[in-house]
Amino acid sequence: MKRRTALAAVAVAAALGLTACGGGSDPLASDSPTASAGGGSGSGGAIVVGGANFSESTLLAEIYAGALKAKGIDATTKTNIGAREVYLRALQDNSVQVFPEYTGALALFYDKSYSGTDADEVYAHVKEVLPKDLTVLDKSAAEDNDSINVTKETAQKYSLTKVSDLAKVAGDLTLAAPPEFKQRPQGVPGLEKTYGITFKSFRPLTGQAIIQALANGQADAANIFSTDPAIAANGFVTLEDDKKLFGSQNIVPLVRADRADEVKDALNAVSAKLTTEAIAGMLKQTDIDKKDPKTVAQEFLASNGLG
Amino acid sequence: MIGSILAWFTDPAHWSGEDGVPHRLFQHLWYTGATLLVAALVAIPLGLWIGHTGRARWLVSAANAVRAVPTLGLLLAASLWLGPHLQGDLAYVVPSIGVLAILAVPPLLAGTYAGIEAVDPAARDAAKGVGMSGRQVLWQVEVPNALPLVMSGVRSATLQVVATATIAAYPGLGGLGRFIIDGQAYGEYRTAAAGALLVAALAVALEGLLALVQRRVVSPGLRGAVGGSRNDDDADPAEMDPAAEPVDVRAHA
Structure with a gap:
C-alpha cells in the first residue's frame, strides 16, 4: 500500500512538473528560431544590450551600452545569455534589443546553404536573410572568426x-x-x-x-x-582557413528593426572605430589581466571620443 | 509540448550512434556504477568498523557535512587542477567520479554504521556467549541484521548519483547529461527535456531494481510487520538518512 501511494505521488509530481512549463511562453513550442513569431510590443522602454556566453561578446555588449548611455539613451546589459541558437530568440521575443553579432555566422544561421566569403557580400546577404523584425547596422572592420x-x-x-x-x-x-x-x-x-x-x-x-x-x-x-x-x-x-570555411566574420550590431533609429548613430560610431587589434588588446585586459569588461569598455570609448 | 518530446523519442536518429540514447545511457550507468563501487569500497568497510567498534563516530557526521559541498563547483575546480596531470579522458573521468563519490559516501556510511549499531545488543552478547570471535560476530550476526539499513543506504546513494551524474557532461564527458547540456547549447529545449526525463526514468528503474535486490538479500526474518520496532536513541534510520524507507530492524539471534 505504502509503495503504491509513493508511486502515485511520483506520477502526480511528474505531471505537475511537465504542465508547470506549459503555462505562458512554452520553451518547447518552437525548435526553429525562424519559426518564432516574436511577440512583445515594439518601441519604448530602456534598451537592453545582450551578450553571448563568451568574453568578447560581454565586452562588446558593454561597449555598445556605454556608447548608448553617452548619447543619453537608457541602456543596460544582459550578458552571458548563451549561444546563438538561444540568444537570437531573446531578440525576437524582445527581451533584448541590441546584440553584438558576426556577419558570416549570422548569414549562415538564417541561410544554411550560404557559402559566400567576401566581407561586403556576406554583409549584404545578412540584410537579405534576416527576419523582418531584425536588422543590422554598419559593420565594423573588426573581425573575429x-x-x-x-x-x-x-x-x-x-x-x-x-x-x-x-x-x-x-x-x-x-x-x-x-x-x-x-x-x-x-x-x-x-x-x-x-x-x-x-x-x-x-x-x-x-x-x-x-x-x-x-x-x-x-x-x-x-x-x-x-x-x-x-x-x-x-x-x-x-x-590557416585555406578553403575559407569560416568566411568573413565582421562584428556588427544586430538590433530590433523597431528600435534601430534610436540606436543607429551611437552604434555606427562604435563600429567605425572598432578594429581587430583593438578587440584583441581589450580581450587581453579582460581575459588575462582579469580587468572588469565594463572598465575596459569605458576606457575604449573614452579614448575614441565615444564615451 | 509533450508531443514534441514524444517525437524526439520516436525519432530513430536519437537511438543510434555516439549521440544515441543507448550509448549515452550506457555511459551514464558506467559513471554511476564506477562511482558507487569507489564509494562503497570506502564507505562500507569504514561503516562496518565504526559500527562494530563504536569508535570514530564523528566520521559519520563529518561525511554528512561534506554533502553540503557544491558538486558542480568542486567538479570544475577538480578538472582544472587535475587536468594537467592526467592523460586523455582520465582528466575528466577521475574528477567526475571523485566528486560523485563524495555524494555517495555519506548515505552508504550512515546506512552501514547505523545498521550495525542498531543490532540488538542481546543478539551480539548471545553470539559472543556461544563462543563466536569478533570477526564471526560481525559477519554472521551484525552484517545480516544490518542489511536492511545498508541496502537503504545503497539505494539512497544510487538515486543521488544517478541523478547527479549528468554533471559529467559539463567537463566534456558523455552520459545523459549530454542531452541536457547540448540541448541548451543548440537551443533545442525538447532535447534537454528528453534528457531530463531519461534521467528520471533511469532513477526510478534503478530504485525499483534495488528494492527487488533488497528483497532477495535481506533475511526473511528481518521483514514483516510482527513485533515491536526498536527505537534506539542514536540509530533511528530516519534520522541517519532522511531518504531511507523506515525499516523495521529487529534482531533475532
Missing part, C-alpha cells in the same frame, strides 16, 4: 600550417569545441564537407576549458576565437 588551433608540438609533428593539412591526420585526433560546433554548418559538418576532415572524436567544452584541454593534451585541435589572447599566451598555432 572561428579558428582551428593546435599546439606547437602537434603542428611540428604532423607539419600542419593550414586546415587542409589536417585531412590526412584528423582520424587520429580529438577536436575540442563548444557543443554547438558539432551541429553548426561551419562547424563539424562544414569541416567534413569543405575539407573532408573527420576527427576521431569531438570533445564538447566551453570557454577556458577548451584552452585547458588543448594545452593539457586532452584535445589535439581546438576551435578558439581568433581574437582570443590565449592563443598567443599558450603559443598555439592557428591553422
